[in-house]
Amino acid sequence: MNKKGILYSNALYTFMAIIVGFCVGAVLLAAAGIDPLEAYGKLFSGIFGNVKCMTWCVVYASPLIFTGLSVAFSFRTGVFNIGAEGQFVAGSLAACAVGVLADAPAPLHALLCISAAVAAGALWAAVAALMKVKRGINEVLSFIMFNWLAFYLSNYVVNLPAMRRTGGGEATKDIAGTALILAPQGLIRLTGCSAVNYGILLAVAAALIIWFIINKTTLGFGLRAVGYNPFAAKYGGINADRAVMTAMSISGALAGLGGAVQTLGMSWRLSQFAGQEGFGFQGITVALIGSSNPIGCIFAGLFYGAMKYGGTKLSLVNAPAEVVDIIMGTIIIFIAVAHIFRNFFVLKFAKEKGGECE
Amino acid sequence: MNVWIKDLGLLINAMLIATPPLLYAALGSCFSERCGVINIGIEGMMTIGAFTGAVVAYFTGSGWLGFLCGGLAGAAFALLHAAASISFGADQTISGTAINFLAPGLAVFLCKAMFSNSSDSPALDVSSKLPKMLTGVFESGSFGYNVLSTYYAAWLAFLLAGVIWFVFYRTRFGMRLRAAGEHPQACETLGINVFRVRYICVVLSGFLSGLGGAYVTLAIVSQFRPSVIVGQGFIAIAAVIFGKFTPQGALKACLLFGFCNGVKSLLGANNTVSPNLISMIPYVVTILTLVLFVGRSRVPAANGKPYVKAR
Numbered sequence A: 001m002n003k004k005g006i007l008y009s010n011a012l013y014t015f016m017a018i019i020v021g022f023c024v025g026a027v028l029l030a031a032a033g034i035d036p037l038e039a040y041g042k043l044f045s046g047i048f049g050n051v052k053c054m055t056w057c058v059v060y061a062s063p064l065i066f067t068g069l070s071v072a073f074s075f076r077t078g079v080f081n082i083g084a085e086g087q088f089v090a091g092s093l094a095a096c097a098v099g100v101l102a103d104a105p106a107p108l109h110a111l112l113c114i115s116a117a118v119a120a121g122a123l124w125a126a127v128a129a130l131m132k133v134k135r136g137i138n139e140v141l142s143f144i145m146f147n148w149l150a151f152y153l154s155n156y157v158v159n160l161p162a163m164r165r166t167g168g169g170e171a172t173k174d175i176a177g178t179a180l181i182l183a184p185q186g187l188i189r190l191t192g193c194s195a196v197n198y199g200i201l202l203a204v205a206a207a208l209i210i211w212f213i214i215n216k217t218t219l220g221f222g223l224r225a226v227g228y229n230p231f232a233a234k235y236g237g238i239n240a241d242r243a244v245m246t247a248m249s250i251s252g253a254l255a256g257l258g259g260a261v262q263t264l265g266m267s268w269r270l271s272q273f274a275g276q277e278g279f280g281f282q283g284i285t286v287a288l289i290g291s292s293n294p295i296g297c298i299f300a301g302l303f304y305g306a307m308k309y310g311g312t313k314l315s316l317v318n319a320p321a322e323v324v325d326i327i328m329g330t331i332i333i334f335i336a337v338a339h340i341f342r343n344f345f346v347l348k349f350a351k352e353k354g355g356e357c358e
Numbered sequence B: 001m002n003v004w005i006k007d008l009g010l011l012i013n014a015m016l017i018a019t020p021p022l023l024y025a026a027l028g029s030c031f032s033e034r035c036g037v038i039n040i041g042i043e044g045m046m047t048i049g050a051f052t053g054a055v056v057a058y059f060t061g062s063g064w065l066g067f068l069c070g071g072l073a074g075a076a077f078a079l080l081h082a083a084a085s086i087s088f089g090a091d092q093t094i095s096g097t098a099i100n101f102l103a104p105g106l107a108v109f110l111c112k113a114m115f116s117n118s119s120d121s122p123a124l125d126v127s128s129k130l131p132k133m134l135t136g137v138f139e140s141g142s143f144g145y146n147v148l149s150t151y152y153a154a155w156l157a158f159l160l161a162g163v164i165w166f167v168f169y170r171t172r173f174g175m176r177l178r179a180a181g182e183h184p185q186a187c188e189t190l191g192i193n194v195f196r197v198r199y200i201c202v203v204l205s206g207f208l209s210g211l212g213g214a215y216v217t218l219a220i221v222s223q224f225r226p227s228v229i230v231g232q233g234f235i236a237i238a239a240v241i242f243g244k245f246t247p248q249g250a251l252k253a254c255l256l257f258g259f260c261n262g263v264k265s266l267l268g269a270n271n272t273v274s275p276n277l278i279s280m281i282p283y284v285v286t287i288l289t290l291v292l293f294v295g296r297s298r299v300p301a302a303n304g305k306p307y308v309k310a311r
Helices: A003-008 A010-031 A036-048 A051-076 A084-101 A106-135 A139-158 A185-191 A199-216 A218-228 A230-235 A240-267 A279-289 A294-317 A323-336 A338-353 B002-034 B042-060 B063-087 B092-114 B143-148 B152-170 B172-182 B184-189 B194-221 B232-242 B247-269 B275-279 B281-294
Strands: none
Touching: A010 A036, A010 A323, A010 A338, A036 A051, A036 A294, A051 A084, A051 A185, A051 A199, A051 A218, A051 A240, A051 A279, A051 A294, A084 A106, A084 A139, A084 A240, A084 A279, A106 A139, A106 A240, A106 B281, A139 B232, A139 B275, A139 B281, A199 A218, A199 A240, A199 A294, A218 A230, A218 A240, A230 A240, A240 A279, A279 A294, A279 A323, A279 B092, A294 A323, A323 A338, A323 B063, A323 B092, B002 B042, B002 B143, B002 B152, B002 B172, B002 B194, B002 B232, B002 B247, B042 B063, B042 B092, B042 B194, B042 B232, B063 B092, B063 B194, B152 B172, B152 B194, B152 B247, B172 B184, B172 B194, B184 B194, B194 B232, B232 B247, B232 B281, B247 B275, B247 B281, B275 B281
8 A cells, every 4th residue: 555545445534533532531541540652552451461351342332233233334334323222132132042041952042043133133123124114203212112112021021931030130041051152161271261253253254255345346336326325226126115125134134143143152141231231332443443334344343342341441540431532532522533634644744745545 | 199199290300300310411412413413412511511510519618610611621521523514524423422431531641640549539528519409498398398499400401491592593593503604605605604604503502402411410429420411412312313303302302301211210219120121111212103193203404414614
């Protein structure tokens, strides 16, 4: 990549935004009387300290990569999937229900759970898509409603007699061992992380597939065309209604898959929620940091997962873990205004070289 | 008969509790959506308002001062959103999402920093909450007590809905803000400063959202907790889309929501149905109403598009 290419690329500005985010967080920590170096030291040793920490970060990242992909895919197809939260919950609920109630041999059971989660996530989004296509109802509105419906439905199912665990705890019974997607025992012992699972492999595979669909297939071209301009796409012979249905279903399926990875890989049961868990909303951040690029979402998801896991270590130095949210928010706002800097730098570079500028 | 009247009183009481915070935030959302700036950060602005309201009331003992400061805190974050999305032409959804991380993050961060690492602020006593009207006139639990002896700030929300309707449709500023959301270029050629109109509207939206958040902590919950707002800002946005981006429509939508909440708390009193199923009522009713009666809502034409002067 030449110098001009670097100045144009999103990665440079994302990197700058991350540095600014950490600076803002440091100022706040210092203002609250906490040594920022000590707090960040704890954060980074919580992330890179040893193999166990790094593995946990990856485990935390897998579901976020999925919701990030879900939102990124929706951005590329002209829809704003603020409903990834609900689709994620629908997916984890379906995976958990099949995992607890059904009975099947090892790889098949997990496959059944994952299929159920994909179907549930896709369905949760498809209903909102249908409302948009048939009745013109703004998808942001229906997604917000469906988020809460999923939330209460999940809490309802968790408390059903068939699902609820006996002997206390507001959660379901443990999912059958045959349905879990845990890595082999050897790897668990080697890394010291009790929840190493295949989620990250699934996430990377999904990102590659989505990248391929968006960029290399007729389907992806049609979806993007509808996203850019539905009227022009219609004029060009693309069935816009069907494209919206397809795009939103795929987006929902991805979020649902994320729910399955979280339940089958890490939590092994579903607890009653007190408030929305935020995987879907965090997915919006992942998509933004990854500039809506599926491959970018892998790295953005890993970054967010690491910050989320590292943030849990901050309490050791009495620093509020919320500083992670503040850093994330600052990063997003700087990514949002990055094009100003880009124009500035690119113009400057062009002037120095005496070349053309746009 | 008496039981019916009492139940009706309870229903209206629950409505009067649930509606005002949503209404404040929804009226705020109306301002920003109609002037052409999507404000998805309402949720965050409500949270910082809720925190500031509770803390100011705790230290000063004045509910009204807390309420006002809650509004100002929301306005401060709205100013950030305005600067990013109006002056710097940032994507409005992105900048709003950032607010939703920043504001609640900062609220809980400050709360922990101020109250020895506790994410809940200390409980407020009645004297430092918002005042109720007609206290001591009605017998506790009677219809009049439930309906009339309520917070001044609750009725203020309904009053504001009327005032804002007037501003939108009967004043020059209202006409300008609606024009700025439909066709900013045409607006500018007529000598209207689109940037200024949008700045005012977005800051107002934050102020009203902050009031909504402060109402929650100062009237309903009596302390700040991280979970105190969760989701209400998004529901306010939903109410505005439902109400087709008009203040009167948003009022109807918020009342429908409040009514469903009233039904919810009446049904919830006798534990026959699962509370989780009952909690779904407002959302199911909203979806059904949308599908059956409301349908398409037309988004203001310039909504979400950064306005660039030199075009």
